[in-house]
Amino acid sequence: MIKIQKRNSSSSLIFYLSPIVAIFLTLFFGSLIFLFLDLSPIESFKIFFIGPISNWYGLSELLVKASPLALIALGLSYCFKNNIYNIGAEGQLTIGALFGGGVGLFFYDSNSIFLLPTMILFGSIGGAFWASIPAILKTKFNTNEILSSLMLTYIALLILDYFVVGPWKDPTGYGLPKSRPFSDAGRLPVLVDGFRAHIGVYFTIIIAALSYFIFNKTLFGFKLRVTGFSSKASKYAGFKNDNLIIYTFLISGACAGLAGIFEVSGPIGQLYRDISPNYGFTAIIVAFLGRLNPIGIIFSSLLIALTYLGAEDAQLFLKIPSAVGFVFQGLVLFFLLGADFLNKYRVLLR
Amino acid sequence: MIRKLLVILSFFSIFSLSSLSAAEKKIGFIYIGPPGDHGWTYMHDEGRKYMEDALGDSISTTYIENVPENADAVRAIRKLAQSGHDLIFTTSFNYMDQTLEVAKEFPDVKFEHATGFQRTDNVSTYSARFYEGRTVIGHLAGKMTKTNTIGYIVSFPIPEVIRGINAFYLAASKVNPDVKIKIIWNYSWYDPGKEADAANTLINQGADIIVQHTDSYAPCQAAEKAGVLAFGQASNQEAFCPNSHMTSIEDIWGPYYAARAKAVVDGTWTSQDTWQGFKEGMVEMSPYNKKLLSNDLIAEANKIEKSIEDGTLHSFEGPIYNQAGELVVAEGEVADDGMLAGMMFYVQGIDGDIPQ
Numbered sequence: 002m003i004k005i006q007k008r009n010s011s012s013s014l015i016f017y018l019s020p021i022v023a024i025f026l027t028l029f030f031g032s033l034i035f036l037f038l039d040l041s042p043i044e045s046f047k048i049f050f051i052g053p054i055s056n057w058y059g060l061s062e063l064l065v066k067a068s069p070l071a072l073i074a075l076g077l078s079y080c081f082k083n084n085i086y087n088i089g090a091e092g093q094l095t096i097g098a099l100f101g102g103g104v105g106l107f108f109y110d111s112n113s114i115f116l117l118p119t120m121i122l123f124g125s126i127g128g129a130f131w132a133s134i135p136a137i138l139k140t141k142f143n144t145n146e147i148l149s150s151l152m153l154t155y156i157a158l159l160i161l162d163y164f165v166v167g168p169w170k171d172p173t174g175y176g177l178p179k180s181r182p183f184s185d186a187g188r189l190p191v192l193v194d195g196f197r198a199h200i201g202v203y204f205t206i207i208i209a210a211l212s213y214f215i216f217n218k219t220l221f222g223f224k225l226r227v228t229g230f231s232s233k234a235s236k237y238a239g240f241k242n243d244n245l246i247i248y249t250f251l252i253s254g255a256c257a258g259l260a261g262i263f264e265v266s267g268p269i270g271q272l273y274r275d276i277s278p279n280y281g282f283t284a285i286i287v288a289f290l291g292r293l294n295p296i297g298i299i300f301s302s303l304l305i306a307l308t309y310l311g312a313e314d315a316q317l318f319l320k321i322p323s324a325v326g327f328v329f330q331g332l333v334l335f336f337l338l339g340a341d342f343l344n345k346y347r348v349l350l351r
Numbered sequence: 352m353i354r355k356l357l358v359i360l361s362f363f364s365i366f367s368l369s370s371l372s373a374a375e376k377k378i379g380f381i382y383i384g385p386p387g388d389h390g391w392t393y394m395h396d397e398g399r400k401y402m403e404d405a406l407g408d409s410i411s412t413t414y415i416e417n418v419p420e421n422a423d424a425v426r427a428i429r430k431l432a433q434s435g436h437d438l439i440f441t442t443s444f445n446y447m448d449q450t451l452e453v454a455k456e457f458p459d460v461k462f463e464h465a466t467g468f469q470r471t472d473n474v475s476t477y478s479a480r481f482y483e484g485r486t487v488i489g490h491l492a493g494k495m496t497k498t499n500t501i502g503y504i505v506s507f508p509i510p511e512v513i514r515g516i517n518a519f520y521l522a523a524s525k526v527n528p529d530v531k532i533k534i535i536w537n538y539s540w541y542d543p544g545k546e547a548d549a550a551n552t553l554i555n556q557g558a559d560i561i562v563q564h565t566d567s568y569a570p571c572q573a574a575e576k577a578g579v580l581a582f583g584q585a586s587n588q589e590a591f592c593p594n595s596h597m598t599s600i601e602d603i604w605g606p607y608y609a610a611r612a613k614a615v616v617d618g619t620w621t622s623q624d625t626w627q628g629f630k631e632g633m634v635e636m637s638p639y640n641k642k643l644l645s646n647d648l649i650a651e652a653n654k655i656e657k658s659i660e661d662g663t664l665h666s667f668e669g670p671i672y673n674q675a676g677e678l679v680v681a682e683g684e685v686a687d688d689g690m691l692a693g694m695m696f697y698v699q700g701i702d703g704d705i706p707q
Binding site: 058162167177264269273276277314317318322 | 413419423510693705
């Protein structure tokens with residue numbers, strides 16, 4: 002018989018070490034997979050994890066990929082710390098891109114320097130607006146926010162569909178569901194000419210620093226921690242839990258919306274249907290792998306971004322399917338959750 | 352901070368990855384789906400293998416699969432260009448902007464963009480006259496339908512797809528003036544779940560034949576389950592629906608790929624537009640299902656193929672009217688390639704509007 006027993010106290014050292022443990026276990030089991038495929042693990046890891054960032058372009062691409070992941074995960078960490086499970090960041094990203102992109106399309110021939118800031122502002126408003134729906138449903142009707150935020154994602158994708166298939170379709174686009182391109186004034190500047198990494202990276206770093214400060218040095222951060230630990234305790238302390246839920250949702254939605262508008266005004270340059278390769282969902286892994294800690298999230302976003310780039314290189318140089326990237330993401334999450342579980346519970350065999 | 356990070360990470364650059372032999376030409380492919388889709392991507396992969404067999408040691412090939420049609424595509428295409436590939440095939444219409452973007456940066460690398468229409472000095476375009484196959488299946492559908500209702504599952508309202516619908520309807524209504532087609536727009540090339548749903552909806556609306564312009568075999572399987580007839584797309588899909596599959600329109604890319612790769616090996620590659628059909632063998636019909644089709648009907652289908660091949664029949668022969676009743680192709684004439692390439696209207700008799 003196997004018996005699971007709650008530990009009296011769980012170690013916070015192990016809590017912060019478990020991502021490292023999870024990564025090492027992933028590397029170990031990853032080696033077994035490579036061996037099984039008749040590939041040398043060391044060579045394969047070199048191709049998978051070092052090859053993609055062995056030049057400046059690769060590093061820039063890593064930032065292109067990691068920046069939206071980190072930005073969304075930072076926003077999500079507010080919700081998750083508060084024990085509010087916003088699963089709908091993908092939808093908030095989509096509506097952010099739609100709002101901000103809509104501004105860009107409305108002024109498609111503008112070359113005003115205010116165009117891009119307005120787009121970015123509307124992007125974050127769009128994301129926050131979309132996040133406010135599950136927040137209101139949760140506070141007014143006690144609706145499960147996991148379900149409502151998730152389902153709103155699919156609604157958001159259909160709304161974007163409607164606009165790029167219908168009213169915002171490029172009149173010269175041969176019927177393809179794509180908008181016209183934004184004007185140059187509506188494009189996000191890149192960090193270095195010739196590379197795609199854009200100034201969204203600065204926003205991400207600033208928001209990470211700000212979040213670190215908020216979580217550790219402000220009353221708001223303290224309320225989040227208390228409520229997350231025990232909502233009853235926070236009620237006794239006189240905190241208004243409903244307000245906290247709404248604030249965390251709005252922050253999280255605004256971050257996802259920013260990621261959305263950065264993606265469409267940055268590397269993409271127009272609106273179309275597949276603007277995000279599921280950044281909103283992958284960011285959930287990033288947030289937990291980063292222990293909901295802003296610095297941790299920066300590192301975990303880089304690691305998860307690397308698994309995407311590595312999967313492309315692995316196809317090219319190792320001739321293995323693209324799914325191997327997802328296998329690594331899955332392994333990391335699996336071992337992380339396992340380590341967390343074993344930190345909280347002990348397994349007794351008798 | 353970011354600069355610091357870049358510096359730290361750049362230390363990794365000592366593990367560089369270049370181990371290219373100069374002699375053989377490297378040829379890369381960008382796939383929208385997995386080669387296992389048994390449809391569009393599968394056939395491009397078959398083409399790649401054909402090319403490998405044909406050219407042997409003078410080339411080596413690689414592919415990147417499941418590349419989304421967004422900002423990721425730029426990186427994937429660029430990765431092929433940067434890692435020493437000499438010729439890169441991007442095998443979906445929606446890679447157009449991304450292909451052009453990377454091609455501009457790598458003027459010495461040759462690019463081939465499937466089904467596109469924008470060319471530069473190092474970007475060729477190529478496509479197949481799939482609509483010729485639509486003429487054959489339109490004829491068969493017109494003859495085989497009992498409910499006079501055909502279900503038609505489509506991806507995007509672009510000329511290639513609309514051309515297919517028109518060619519199909521012109522052939523079907525020629526042999527059966529009462530035939531009606533019901534169209535469902537899926538807005539994706541490969542989404543088996545959605546394609547199966549669309550097929551079931553159409554069958555519930557009385558369609559007894561399912562036609563698709565999407566990439567998976569799900570519609571044909573749904574037809575098999577419901578006991579109605581179907582045509583396959585891109586590859587021979589008979590194995591997935593043996594009792595409902597009449598034939599498939601097959602895309603045969605191998606000879607073209609081999610020829611283009613050879614041109615790169617020989618140094619004779621130039622940018623061009625290629626649009627080939629039955630005559631050149633880029634489009635073929637799968638063996639007609641003898642269990643479902645009578646010998647006479649199979650003979651008729653073969654004859655249509657032959658006539659299109661030798662030029663005595665064209666899929667778009669006048670008089671052709673648009674939905675508004677205006678004459679678009681006069682009696683005795685055929686639609687020219689310019690009209691076909693930009694076809695954004697339904698012919699008279701098709702119900703509904705092209706989504707705008």
